[in-house]
Amino acid sequence: MNTRISPFSPLSYISPSAVEPQAFDNAEAAVDALTALYERNTKFLIDSFGALAKSGTMTGRYRAFYPQVSIETTSFGHADSRLSYGHVAAPGIYTTTVTRPKLFRHYLIEQLDLLMRNHGIPVTVSESTTPIPLHFAFGEGAHVEASAGHAMADIPMRDLFDTPDLTNTDDLIANGEYEAPAGEPAPLAPFTAQRIDYSLARLSHYTATGAEHFQNFVLFTNYQFYIDEFAAWARKLMAEGGGGYTAFVEPGNVITLAGKGTPETTPITRMPQMPAYHLKKDDHSGITLVNIGVGPSNAKTATDHIAVLRPHAWLMVGHCAGLRNSQRLGDYVLAHAYVREDHVLDDDLPVWVPIPALAEVQQALESAVEEVTGYEGFELKRIMRTGTVATIDNRNWELRDQRGPVKRLSQSRAIALDMESATIAANGFRFRVPYGTLLCVSDRPLHGELKLPGMATAFYRTQVSQHLQIGIRAVQKLAAMPTETLHSRKLRSFYETAFQ
Numbered sequence: 252m253n254t255r256i257s258p259f260s261p262l263s264y265i266s267p268s269a270v271e272p273q274a275f276d277n278a279e280a281a282v283d284a285l286t287a288l289y290e291r292n293t294k295f296l297i298d299s300f301g302a303l304a305k306s307g308t309m310t311g312r313y314r315a316f317y318p319q320v321s322i323e324t325t326s327f328g329h330a331d332s333r334l335s336y337g338h339v340a341a342p343g344i345y346t347t348t349v350t351r352p353k354l355f356r357h358y359l360i361e362q363l364d365l366l367m368r369n370h371g372i373p374v375t376v377s378e379s380t381t382p383i384p385l386h387f388a389f390g391e392g393a394h395v396e397a398s399a400g401h402a403m404a405d406i407p408m409r410d411l412f413d414t415p416d417l418t419n420t421d422d423l424i425a426n427g428e429y430e431a432p433a434g435e436p437a438p439l440a441p442f443t444a445q446r447i448d449y450s451l452a453r454l455s456h457y458t459a460t461g462a463e464h465f466q467n468f469v470l471f472t473n474y475q476f477y478i479d480e481f482a483a484w485a486r487k488l489m490a491e492g493g494g495g496y497t498a499f500v501e502p503g504n505v506i507t508l509a510g511k512g513t514p515e516t517t518p519i520t521r522m523p524q525m526p527a528y529h530l531k532k533d534d535h536s537g538i539t540l541v542n543i544g545v546g547p548s549n550a551k552t553a554t555d556h557i558a559v560l561r562p563h564a565w566l567m568v569g570h571c572a573g574l575r576n577s578q579r580l581g582d583y584v585l586a587h588a589y590v591r592e593d594h595v596l597d598d599d600l601p602v603w604v605p606i607p608a609l610a611e612v613q614q615a616l617e618s619a620v621e622e623v624t625g626y627e628g629f630e631l632k633r634i635m636r637t638g639t640v641a642t643i644d645n646r647n648w649e650l651r652d653q654r655g656p657v658k659r660l661s662q663s664r665a666i667a668l669d670m671e672s673a674t675i676a677a678n679g680f681r682f683r684v685p686y687g688t689l690l691c692v693s694d695r696p697l698h699g700e701l702k703l704p705g706m707a708t709a710f711y712r713t714q715v716s717q718h719l720q721i722g723i724r725a726v727q728k729l730a731a732m733p734t735e736t737l738h739s740r741k742l743r744s745f746y747e748t749a750f751q
Contacts, residue, residue, distance in 0.1 A: 263312075282359045293383060296315050321375045322366055350383075454556045457524050477569070501518060567672045571668060579692070611729070641667070
């Protein structure tokens with residue numbers, strides 16, 4: 252420990268000793284160094300806080316910094332043009348701060364290894380100039396102020412430790428709006444360490460499960476029926492040995508291991524806002540199912556935070572209103588385009604930006620429908636239509652003047668409407684996460700076909716199981732694809748970060 256001068260202030264801080272930058276030509280060794288530096292600096296903050304809370308004796312301000320990884324290239328040489336990530340477009344210095352390297356170990360190794368191979372250069376690990384907020388040093392779900400007791404009751408936390416700084420926690424890089432100041436490095440990754448830490452804390456709050464349980468393939472739904480069916484299927488799977496999956500995790504981090512029929516801990520009694528359930532595999536190629544409830548705001552919130560985990564794909568499987576007279580309750584809708592009247596992403600992704608269908612995802616979903624339902628080819632049209640899905644932020648849209656939303660829906664050739672799908676697809680496009688949508692028609696309000704309570708129950712019981720199995724089968728197909736195939740170049744702009 253020593254006293255160091257902050258780069259942001261003439262005040263001195265009590266900080267861990269400075270660490271000299273190190274160059275690595277091996278990705279695993281580089282991630283090991285990032286991990287050691289991060290663990291040292293967060294331990295310093297936690298230990299300092301504990302000692303201060305215990306003694307009440309203030310000797311100064313405490314600060315430690317995130318580790319960072321950087322590359323420098325002087326060549327315009329082209330990397331493998333088939334890859335959508337793993338290379339930089341121009342000579343220069345590129346860097347990113349890193350948090351929770353143990354959680355992101357496999358991801359970091361993959362990204363750094365690609366950079367080294369594509370450019371033939373080492374990477375440099377060093378300390379950044381970005382302080383680690385005390386809250387994030389403690390990790391997810393910590394209640395720092397409450398744990399300090401009376402020793403620090405009269406001292407603002409910000410006078411002693413760095414706290415989250417939301418003025419520097421944004422999505423400018425992901426949105427393609429970041430411009431590095433003259434002489435400063437360009438970004439190497441779409442999210443900074445503090446932006447990731449912010450989302451990890453929010454994920455724990457909203458889903459009541461730790462980030463380490465999330466899998467690389469995510470299903471979103473807007474009905475609890477899907478959760479009930481998924482949980483029953485997963486528990487049965489665990490009791491029968493797992494079927495290739497290793498554990499099932501429910502809200503509250505309640506874990507049931509493969510080969511066991513009962514969880515290791517007691518389930519929670521109060522559900523979070525967006526409960527998440529994880530059917531895990533050791534390589535994170537399992538399935539996470541999140542009930543985002545109803546509405547585009549929830550859809551944006553969930554995807555904003557899950558995006559920092561860099562999943563390989565996310566899909567929406569839920570219910571929608573069928574807009575065509577030829578549709579029947581229970582029919583499926585495979586979205587190949589979206590009308591965005593949700594408005595929650597208008598400031599981040601203008602509505603004039605098209606959200607393209609991704610061939611790999613579309614093929615996996617259609618193939619899954621064929622396998623589960625038994626229909627194929629032209630016969631598949633009996634139960635599924637491919638077309639435009641509209642997402643709206645007004646749940647009672649059908650009560651508006653028919654010359655308004657209904658006219659626009661007709662002009663757009665929409666075949667279905669919901670309140671989440673376009674938001675999830677648009678945020679997938681925005682964050683470079685492959686996306687797709689398969690919905691099930693649950694009512695047809697334009698044609699007077701509304702569900703009565705009894706009808707709804709019978710309908711859900713017969714359709715949810717099949718629909719969920721289609722989603723699961725599609726995810727399994729995507730998981731079997733090579734990663735570099737799934738991460739489409741369609742999602743990359745002119746100037747992209749090297750990390751996917």
